[in-house]
Amino acid sequence: AQSVTQLGSHVSVSEGALVLLRCNYSSSVPPYLFWYVQYPNQGLQLLLKYTSAATLVKGINGFEAEFKKSETSFHLTKPSAHMSDAAEYFCAVVNTNAGKSTFGDGTTLTVKP
Amino acid sequence: DVKVTQSSRYLVKRTGEKVFLECVQDMDHENMFWYRQDPGLGLRLIYFSYDVKMKEKGDIPEGYSVSREKKERFSLILESASTNQTSMYLCASRSTSGRYNEQFFGPGTRLTVL
Numbered sequence: 001a002q003s004v005t006q007l008g009s010h011v012s013v014s015e016g017a018l019v020l021l022r023c024n025y026s027s028s029v030p031p032y033l034f035w036y037v038q039y040p041n042q043g044l045q046l047l048l049k050y051t052s053a054a055t056l057v058k059g060i061n062g063f064e065a066e067f068k069k070s071e072t073s074f075h076l077t078k079p080s081a082h083m084s085d086a087a088e089y090f091c092a093v094v095n096t097n098a099g100k101s102t103f104g105d106g107t108t109l110t111v112k113p
Numbered sequence: 114d115v116k117v118t119q120s121s122r123y124l125v126k127r128t129g130e131k132v133f134l135e136c137v138q139d140m141d142h143e144n145m146f147w148y149r150q151d152p153g154l155g156l157r158l159i160y161f162s163y164d165v166k167m168k169e170k171g172d173i174p175e176g177y178s179v180s181r182e183k184k185e186r187f188s189l190i191l192e193s194a195s196t197n198q199t200s201m202y203l204c205a206s207r208s209t210s211g212r213y214n215e216q217f218f219g220p221g222t223r224l225t226v227l
Binding site for chain 1: 117148154156161163203205207212218221
């Protein structure tokens with residue numbers, strides 16, 4: 001069984017401030033972890049993915065995430081928020097055998113000017 | 114670029130109607146998925162398909178069926194639409210070659226059942 005918990009359904013930051021979106025997972029096998037972003041009225045698109053090659057993963061648009069096995073976490077960060085980062089963010093864990101993903105409930109990021 | 118298209122962006126149907134949602138991908142992906150997205154509930158898997166003519170129930174299959182006759186097309190069917198099926202429906206596809214493959218999503222269909 002696998003599950004994902006995203007702490008905080010809404011996060012608000014000021015432009016230029018640090019962005020931190022939290023994701024904790026549980027998985028009975030080594031996890032494949034993903035962060036997706038959804039802009040208004042669009043489908044999801046991949047931000048970054050953990051492939052076990054490195055614990056710190058860099059993605060698009062300046063985002064990165066760190067895999068911490070001891071904390072079962074995969075938090076998403078960006079040093080300086082931009083207005084265009086306002087969107088909904090989803091963390092997902094994949095069942096490697098079936099390819100099915102389990103998604104968190106999502107975190108809506110608001111960026112204030 | 115991978116492209117996943119969905120037949121409608123917005124759809125309004127009446128209770129009891131049979132509804133077809135179509136999804137087409139152009140990258141020869143083996144896996145395809147249908148999700149519904151509701152506020153505060155994230156994405157919930159309705160059905161997925163490993164390959165042509167192969168399907169498996171997801172977490173919330175009740176009231177839905179699917180069809181995959183061709184590799185590029187995955188249809189979601191609401192046999193008798195109900196108001197509690199008003200939602201955003203997202204289709205996705207995924208390649209099985211390689212180990213860390215992400216899903217590629219369509220733009221979504223916002224379905225309203227009156």
